[in-house]
Amino acid sequence: MLELRNITAGYDTGTVLRDVTLTVPDNATVALLGPNGAGKTTLLRVASGMIKPYSGQILIDGVDVTGDPAFKISRKGIIHVPEGRGIFPSLSVTDNILLQCPPGDFKKGFKTATTTFPRLGERARQIARTMSGGEQQMLALSHAYVSNPHVVLLDEVSMGLAPKIVEEIFEYLTDLGKQGVAQLLVEQYVGQALKMADYVYILDRGRISFAGEPGEISEETIMNSYLGSLAS
Amino acid sequence: MNQFLNYMVPGVADGSVYALAAIGLVLTYKTSGVFNFAHGALAATGAYVFYEGYVEQGWKWPFAFLVSLLVVGVLGGLILERLATLLASAPTVTTVVATVGLLVLLQSLMTAIYGASDKKSGDFLPTNGPRVGDVTISYGEMMITGFCLGAALALFAFFGRTRMGRAMTAVVDDPNLLALQKSNPAVVRRLSWVLGSCFATISGMLLAPKLGVSVGVLVLIVIAAYGAAAVGLFENLPLTVAGAFFIGILVNYLPSQTQKTQSLFLQSMPRNVPFIVLLLVFLFVPARMLTERGVRNARRFKPPKAFSLPVTAAGLAALLGLMIAVPHVVAETDVTVYSAFVAYAIIFMSLGMLVWMSGQISLCHLGFAAIGATVSGKLMTLGFFGWLPLVGDKTVSWPVAVIIGGLVAIPFGAIVAIPAIRLAGIYVAIATFGFGILLQQAFYLAPVMFDGASLVQHPRPGEEFSVGATSKRFEPVEGTSAGLFGIDFSNEKNYYYLALSVLVVMAAIVLLVQRSRLGALLRAMADSGVALEAHGANTNVMRIIVFCLSAFMAGVGGGVLAGVTQSASGNPGGTFDYTVSLIFVAVLGFCGRRPILSPILAAFAFQVIKIYPPFDDPTMIKYRGVMFGALAIFVAVAPALNLNTLLGTRGKERALDAEGGGGGSSVRDRLDVTPVRPVTIRTVEEPVLLGSKGSGA
Numbered sequence: 047m048l049e050l051r052n053i054t055a056g057y058d059t060g061t062v063l064r065d066v067t068l069t070v071p072d073n074a075t076v077a078l079l080g081p082n083g084a085g086k087t088t089l090l091r092v093a094s095g096m097i098k099p100y101s102g103q104i105l106i107d108g109v110d111v112t113g114d115p116a117f118k119i120s121r122k123g124i125i126h127v128p129e130g131r132g133i134f135p136s137l138s139v140t141d142n143i144l145l146q147c148p149p150g151d152f153k154k155g156f157k158t159a160t161t162t163f164p165r166l167g168e169r170a171r172q173i174a175r176t177m178s179g180g181e182q183q184m185l186a187l188s189h190a191y192v193s194n195p196h197v198v199l200l201d202e203v204s205m206g207l208a209p210k211i212v213e214e215i216f217e218y219l220t221d222l223g224k225q226g227v228a229q230l231l232v233e234q235y236v237g238q239a240l241k242m243a244d245y246v247y248i249l250d251r252g253r254i255s256f257a258g259e260p261g262e263i264s265e266e267t268i269m270n271s272y273l274g275s276l277a278s
Numbered sequence: 279m280n281q282f283l284n285y286m287v288p289g290v291a292d293g294s295v296y297a298l299a300a301i302g303l304v305l306t307y308k309t310s311g312v313f314n315f316a317h318g319a320l321a322a323t324g325a326y327v328f329y330e331g332y333v334e335q336g337w338k339w340p341f342a343f344l345v346s347l348l349v350v351g352v353l354g355g356l357i358l359e360r361l362a363t364l365l366a367s368a369p370t371v372t373t374v375v376a377t378v379g380l381l382v383l384l385q386s387l388m389t390a391i392y393g394a395s396d397k398k399s400g401d402f403l404p405t406n407g408p409r410v411g412d413v414t415i416s417y418g419e420m421m422i423t424g425f426c427l428g429a430a431l432a433l434f435a436f437f438g439r440t441r442m443g444r445a446m447t448a449v450v451d452d453p454n455l456l457a458l459q460k461s462n463p464a465v466v467r468r469l470s471w472v473l474g475s476c477f478a479t480i481s482g483m484l485l486a487p488k489l490g491v492s493v494g495v496l497v498l499i500v501i502a503a504y505g506a507a508a509v510g511l512f513e514n515l516p517l518t519v520a521g522a523f524f525i526g527i528l529v530n531y532l533p534s535q536t537q538k539t540q541s542l543f544l545q546s547m548p549r550n551v552p553f554i555v556l557l558l559v560f561l562f563v564p565a566r567m568l569t570e571r572g573v574r575n576a577r578r579f580k581p582p583k584a585f586s587l588p589v590t591a592a593g594l595a596a597l598l599g600l601m602i603a604v605p606h607v608v609a610e611t612d613v614t615v616y617s618a619f620v621a622y623a624i625i626f627m628s629l630g631m632l633v634w635m636s637g638q639i640s641l642c643h644l645g646f647a648a649i650g651a652t653v654s655g656k657l658m659t660l661g662f663f664g665w666l667p668l669v670g671d672k673t674v675s676w677p678v679a680v681i682i683g684g685l686v687a688i689p690f691g692a693i694v695a696i697p698a699i700r701l702a703g704i705y706v707a708i709a710t711f712g713f714g715i716l717l718q719q720a721f722y723l724a725p726v727m728f729d730g731a732s733l734v735q736h737p738r739p740g741e742e743f744s745v746g747a748t749s750k751r752f753e754p755v756e757g758t759s760a761g762l763f764g765i766d767f768s769n770e771k772n773y774y775y776l777a778l779s780v781l782v783v784m785a786a787i788v789l790l791v792q793r794s795r796l797g798a799l800l801r802a803m804a805d806s807g808v809a810l811e812a813h814g815a816n817t818n819v820m821r822i823i824v825f826c827l828s829a830f831m832a833g834v835g836g837g838v839l840a841g842v843t844q845s846a847s848g849n850p851g852g853t854f855d856y857t858v859s860l861i862f863v864a865v866l867g868f869c870g871r872r873p874i875l876s877p878i879l880a881a882f883a884f885q886v887i888k889i890y891p892p893f894d895d896p897t898m899i900k901y902r903g904v905m906f907g908a909l910a911i912f913v914a915v916a917p918a919l920n921l922n923t924l925l926g927t928r929g930k931e932r933a934l935d936a937e938g939g940g941g942g943s944s945v946r947d948r949l950d951v952t953p954v955r956p957v958t959i960r961t962v963e964e965p966v967l968l969g970s971k972g973s974g975a
Contacts, residue, residue, distance in 0.1 A: 141444045145459050
């Protein structure tokens with residue numbers, strides 16, 4: 047279980063998150079929604095230790111890991127697939143997978159990755175940046191499969207991909223959820239996210255404006271929060 | 279066969295040392311994206327520390343070796359890692375300034391402590407060994423080659439087989455992602471920098487017995503490793519090693535052939551092989567194979583704060599007034615220093631225009647200046663083998679000669695710009711570096727330029743000159759150069775004003791370029807070349823134009839500079855030495871980014887400040903380069919140091935406001951503002967719009 051308690055965080059240029067509390071229970075998929083600039087990416091970065099919060103706590107299974115660097119948190123099973131393409135473009139596919147695997151666990155990991163994403167097996171020796179966007183995103187996603195994750199943080203993994211590929215990606219995510227991996231999902235396809243999620247949080251200008259189950263909220267309400275007063 | 283073996287054996291030994299240096303260079307570049315121009319200086323430092331222990335302190339050589347490895351290799355590597363991390367998100371130009379600053383710093387420090395003459399470190403490795411034919415292959419050489427091949431193989435396997443090796447390649451792509459994948463990027467970076475510095479240190483110590491411990495020589499030899507690194511495309515270790523052996527053998531074999539000729543140019547060839555290899559790689563290897571490492575994450579330069587036109591105009595007028603007043607204010611004997619200051623300001627201005635306006639860098643600007651100085655000097659003294667036409671029994675007059683000198687530098691600027699068209703930023707810097715050294719080693723000595731060790735006369739207008747016999751012309755020439763408005767330029771003040779007027783013209787050119795369409799395009803190119811190309815502008819032509827213009831201005835500056843002393847010399851360590859180009863880059867690096875003011879400040883720091891207390895102290899002058907280097911490094915890393923924390927709360931807020939363009943529009947403010955209801959909402963019932971669309975269809 048991943049818990050964020052009263053997180054206030056931001057960058058040199060200003061505070062982004064204010065007093066945000068969010069829980070990702072075991073085996074659950076949590077959708078984090080909100081308009082551009084709400085602080086979704088920042089929240090994931092705080093959760094994975096890429097940035098340190100000004101105040102508040104991060105707990106993994108009740109253990110306080112606030113202030114731990116990213117590589118330590120990732121060793122505790124919090125896997126963050128970052129925005130954009132979370133791969134090393136100048137390395138081969140195999141080398142990328144090797145780095146995703148826990149040290150010494152490469153053979154098993156490579157097998158998992160290539161059975162889940164057969165395409166990666168076909169392209170094992172290719173340099174990652176020369177693959178298509180969808181293949182690159184699959185390579186990024188394979189991180190979630192090969193490293194025995196506890197919680198996976200997914201930041202707009204569907205961004206910039208063709209609808210057909212997006213469907214494929216969502217199938218993989220659903221499959222991942224069925225394997226009992228908890229997910230924190232930031233997604234622009236609101237409908238898809240609601241379908242998959244057990245819980246929904248809506249982040250608005252750095253604050254949680256809604257927390258509950260998907261049934262309690264309609265897509266329309268979410269759109270209103272995205273568009274402000276314009277759509278009402 | 280036997281004869282070839284004679285060259286083969288020392289060639290392989292030399293090649294091994296080049297390979298060690300090149301491996302270290304490639305290793306650090308590949309894993310940090312920072313090309314370490316100070317790599318050679320690091321090797322030299324290693325050699326000096328070894329010399330200190332082995333010769334001065336009388337330690338056993340393995341102990342001295344180990345101490346040097348620990349101090350320079352490990353400790354130096356850790357310091358460099360900090361530096362490289364701070365530079366990780368800096369633009370390429372800044373990384374060049376910082377590492378060149380480090381080179382200047384170390385070089386100056388070693389010279390200050392140990393003097394410019396070389397020291398003998400003595401042969402510490404065994405020199406005896408088995409004979410093959412008439413060649414002795416010493417055990418020492420065998421050890422070096424064996425160590426080099428072993429190290430190369432071990433590294434190759436390390437990169438190909440281990441997780442850490444992969445992580446080292448990956449860390450430059452995206453250190454944050456590496457951290458998300460359970461590796462500590464800081465540890466990875468530290469290891470690669472320590473390894474790289476150790477390789478540099480070892481190569482320096484191994485070169486020392488053969489070449490003597492001399493900072494200039496060692497730096498130059500390790501720069502030869504750039505040639506080998508280029509063969510490996512700055513990435514591939516086995517190819518780098520192969521390139522190093524190839525260069526090593528060529529350097530040993532060629533002298534036997536070139537000694538047969540009389541040509542000084544050909545005789546200088548062997549030394550230049552590495553630089554020629556380097557330039558050939560940059561000219562002919564497909565650009566896609568030479569991609570820059572780690573630039574993806576680069577932040578952009580923030581342009582200096584713009585002042586309104588009246589403020590700028592008033593400031594420039596005040597500056598001009600100040601400079602006009604100089605000869606009347608300063609001591610009579612100091613005016614010469616100020617004349618040179620003005621000449622240097624011209625060269626700095628040309629460099630500044632290139633760097634700040636177009637985002638490109640040149641490490642050979644004194645080369646352009648040397649071309650300008652020799653051409654204009656020879657034009658005025660009939661130096662070109664005596665075939666120059668006379669107009670009305672007079673030689674070319676001073677302004678015309680200086681301008682022609684600048685014009686002659688233009689084609690060279692264009693040649694240097696070719697890598698700039700084809701390749702990404704850092705490779706342009708390396709190419710100009712190689713070009714500057716090549717120019718000095720191969721052409722400064724040639725009769726068309728400085729002609730060996732003799733001086734090129736550069737008379738002021740209306741002054742007498744006498745040129746001695748040269749290698750190409752045996753009769754001395756005497757004469758008087760054409761006058762200018764009948765002014766007596768032997769008066770130092772008058773020459774100062776002549777130089778100042780040239781500076782004003784050059785400043786006008788810079789301002790004109792800046793305000794023109796070209797200037798806007800150049801700034802856009804520095805910001806995002808790709809976006810500019812998408813707008814339909816031809817960035818290649820712009821790169822050439824700006825390089826040519828900069829070379830022209832530097833050439834003119836060189837002419838004015840030579841006129842100060844009325845002669846110019848191309849001796850190593852002299853006015854036009856390639857190291858001066860590096861010092862220029864370092865000095866300009868800490869003088870801000872304003873097109874007119876910064877070059878003048880830089881020239882002041884470079885030339886004038888040393889005549890005033892407390893800077894006229896011999897110790898201060900000795901350690902001048904150290905200060906320049908340190909300042910350049912500091913300014914380069916300052917944006918990453920987060921100095922805002924020193925400012926206190928108010929200072930931080932002010933800095934933020936300045937960043938957000940003033941008016942308190944910081945992110946925090948924007949976040950707390952409730953969105954304003956839009957004023958106009960277009961609906962379907964907007965008859966005019968629909969109507970006009972309908973009628974148009």
